[in-house]
Amino acid sequence: MTSSRANLTDFEKSIVDKAIEAMQFAYCKYSNFKVGAAVVCEDGEVIIGANHENASYGATICAERSALTSALTKGHRKFKLVAIATELEDPCSPCGICRQFLIEFGDYKVILASSTSEQIIETNTYGLLPFAFTPKSLDTYEMESEQRNHSDEKH
Numbered sequence: 001m002t003s004s005r006a007n008l009t010d011f012e013k014s015i016v017d018k019a020i021e022a023m024q025f026a027y028c029k030y031s032n033f034k035v036g037a038a039v040v041c042e043d044g045e046v047i048i049g050a051n052h053e054n055a056s057y058g059a060t061i062c063a064e065r066s067a068l069t070s071a072l073t074k075g076h077r078k079f080k081l082v083a084i085a086t087e088l089e090d091p092c093s094p095c096g097i098c099r100q101f102l103i104e105f106g107d108y109k110v111i112l113a114s115s116t117s118e119q120i121i122e123t124n125t126y127g128l129l130p131f132a133f134t135p136k137s138l139d140t141y142e143m144e145s146e147q148r149n150h151s152d153e154k155h
């Protein structure tokens with residue numbers, strides 16, 4: 001599953017570079033663990049994010065959610081790719097909250113990268129969070145509820 005950055009397309013490499021560059025904007029005075037992210041929106045716009053910690057630790061926001069909320073604020077709702085980078089030589093995987101946040105917007109490519117090695121992991125949002133609870137779960141619930149109500153009316 002781990003491979004080398006050399007296997008990526010030139011475009012994907014450039015997005016990984018942007019994620020690594022975004023690490024400079026981390027505000028991580030408590031952990032010193034810098035994370036950068038770059039998300040490619042459906043129209044091709046690339047938006048970066050970094051992790052921003054807080055003295056109230058629970059208020060911390062991760063880099064990938066930071067990138068996505070910036071993109072969402074600009075009106076984007078569909079994404080093609082997100083690259084996430086840390087200093088760990090083995091690419092680091094997003095936390096549970098971020099996996100949930102990423103999959104809200106469907107299935108798209110995820111590249112986990114390192115600023116200190118050429119190692120990468122290529123996956124997608126569903127690969128990060130199998131059996132996910134998504135907007136489709138709520139749509140299905142609504143549909144099934146309607147069907148049950150209709151069958152009740154017939155009796």
Ligand SMILES: [Zn+2]
Nearest residue numbers: 062094095098
């Ligand atoms: Zn996270």
